Amino acid sequence: MKPCELHIDASTVGLGAVLYQVIDGAKKVIAYASKSLSKSEERYPAHKLEFLCLKWSVWKKFNDYLWGAPKFLVRTDNNPLTYVLTTSKLDATGHRWLAALAAFDFEIEYTPGVSNQDADALSRLPSVRIDIASVQAMCSVDFAPFAATMAVFAEKTEEETSPFLHVSLTELRQAQNVDEILGVWMTAMRKRECPILKRTPNPAKHGIMKKNWQKFCFYRGLLHRKVEGEKPQLVLPTKYIPTVCNTLHDDMGHQG
Known part of the structure; x- marks a missing residue:
């Protein structure tokens, strides 16, 4: 060995x-x-x-x-x-x-x-608050693995640190911008115009985003939605959903 x-x-x-x-x-x-x-x-x-x-x-x-x-x-x-x-x-x-x-x-x-x-x-890492109900929804068979419902609260992180180990804020920003779904809504937020969605791929995912349009905001250059009043909730790019699931492994019944 x-x-x-x-x-x-x-x-x-x-x-x-x-x-x-x-x-x-x-x-x-x-x-x-x-x-x-x-x-x-x-x-x-x-x-x-x-x-x-x-x-x-x-x-x-x-x-x-x-x-x-x-x-x-x-x-x-x-x-x-x-x-x-x-x-x-x-x-x-x-x-x-x-x-x-x-x-x-x-x-x-x-x-x-x-x-x-x-x-x-x-x-x-345990000080980063993660909404368990949202994770359970994301993992549901009937629910598309869409980041809009993932709740990772970053109010305790420092200016240029990320909630995830080895993932910088710059990497998260880039991932949001190139994401098939989030990229559309990032552009829409900058233009302050809710996009008109006709015959778009993944209509269910875009539909969830549209329902949350009034809750979206930018926080440290990242797309968030406001929950529990004004608390910013990170909208995860699809590529980082597995990272969150792995992070939760210990906190959801696998602690030592």
């Missing part, structure tokens, strides 16, 4: 981890994982959250990859965690977690936060 490398991070809202494998001298992503915190976990101090993230990612999420694997490297931006395997200052919970990790051969290395942004982004 080729060498593995695990990046982990914990925030006040969740845990994040990225598993890499070194192939031909380059690191390739094998799997991503993200988990929101339970009510009790939210009360953990920072050092315990980082230890929880280590136990969760190694012992539970990536167990199938790491059990019996050659010695692997764990990278964290929490320096105290690098001593957790040798410290004697652990509570009962800490000792249980340490016992669970004893079957794995790894070392922990401190990495500055700027080099650990992949896991950091995943640990903060």
